Amino acid sequence: MPPTIADFYAGRSVFVTGGTGFMGKVLLEKLxxxxxxxxxxxxxxxxxxxxxxxxxxxxxLASKLFxxxxxxxxxxAEKVKLIAGDLMEPDLGISAEDHTRxxxxxxxxxxSAATVRFDETLRVAMRMNVVAVKKMLQLCYKLPKLEALVHVSTAYAYCDRHYIAESVYDPPVLPDKLLESMEWMDDDLVDVMTPKLIHPRPNTYTFTKALAEHVILGAAxxxxxxxxxxxxxxxxxxxxHQGLGGQL
Incomplete structure (x- = not known):
């Protein structure tokens, strides 16, 4: 018989970001x-x-979901190990000791970690949804046993298209170019330019998720x-746990 999903994960260790968010909690419980x-x-x-x-x-881990x-x-609880960190910090805020672990x-x-706020400022959304992905890739390059990096995006990353295939489309703007430009802009200027930059997408969430997919594609x-x-x-x-949702 072919190996099952449970067989595949037997003896393996995984690293999860966004584990305290709704999808992350469900993933953690399922694993x-x-x-x-x-x-x-x-x-x-x-x-x-x-x-x-x-x-x-x-x-x-003490919540109803578990x-x-x-x-x-x-x-x-002994199988779940804490890695203290923050997407907004250099190297994801992970200590040298935890990097080694x-x-x-x-x-x-x-x-899975990201800001999912539709009204997030473009600067913050870029830091959390694009720059943090670049940091995660840098970490993954240092994992010699890595077999898979699963990036959680959204079906609405290309919501401006009538038909969406299982492909990564050209980004509306090159992520590195936008990040470089934003370095000399103050917050007010970024906010003024945001509607034009993200058009025709409705919000910074879908815009930055599309850019993040381009970053992942570049590392593939x-x-x-x-x-x-x-x-x-x-x-x-x-x-x-049928019916459970929201803030578990």
Whole structure:
């Protein structure tokens, strides 16, 4: 029989960004529940609203979404390892020690972290959705065991097109050129120019997600990359937690 998904992940370690967001939580739960022999899941987590990264992960694993996982694997928390960091920081804010841990162990990376706000300023959206992807690629180049980098995009990255194939289209502007131009612009100028820059896309989210796909494509010759484009994300349709959604 061909190997199953659970067989593939057995003994492997993965690195997940965006693990405290809705999709990231569901991914984390699915990996722990359906791939019980997975070795370790490293999670990039930043402090938020007074909670340090450690307490955020503890609250996450104690939430209702993980009831079945805890029931079947009481020691499940031992498989989830915290990597303190921040997309906005140099090198993703990851310490040298944690860089070594990732390089020694990780073979699969899920990059789900992003700003999904439709009204985000272009400068912040570029930093979180484009520059952070470039930082993630630099990290992946240093992972000798890497077998797959899964980048979570959106089905609406090319919402200005009538038909969207499973292809990466030419970007509306070269990401590096835009980043270089924004270095000498103040925030007011960037905000004034944003509507013209992103047109005909409706917001900075879809615009920067398209640029991020172009960045990933540029690395695909040297890294095992794939791009996943979820559509509108709603509550869990079926399964053990049918109906759960939003802030789990």
């Amino acid at each position: 722990l529940r359906s791939c019980p022999k997975i070795a370790t899941i490293y999670m990039l987590v930043r402090p938020k609203k007074g909670d340090d990264p450690k307490s955020r992960v503890e609250k996450l 009831d079945l996982v805890r029931e079947k694997q009481p020691d499940v 990732l390089a020694d162990n990780v073979s699969i990376v899920f990059h 010759e040297n890294l095992p990359c794939c791009i996943v484009r979820p559509s509108i994300v709603g509550a869990i349709w079926r399964g053990t």
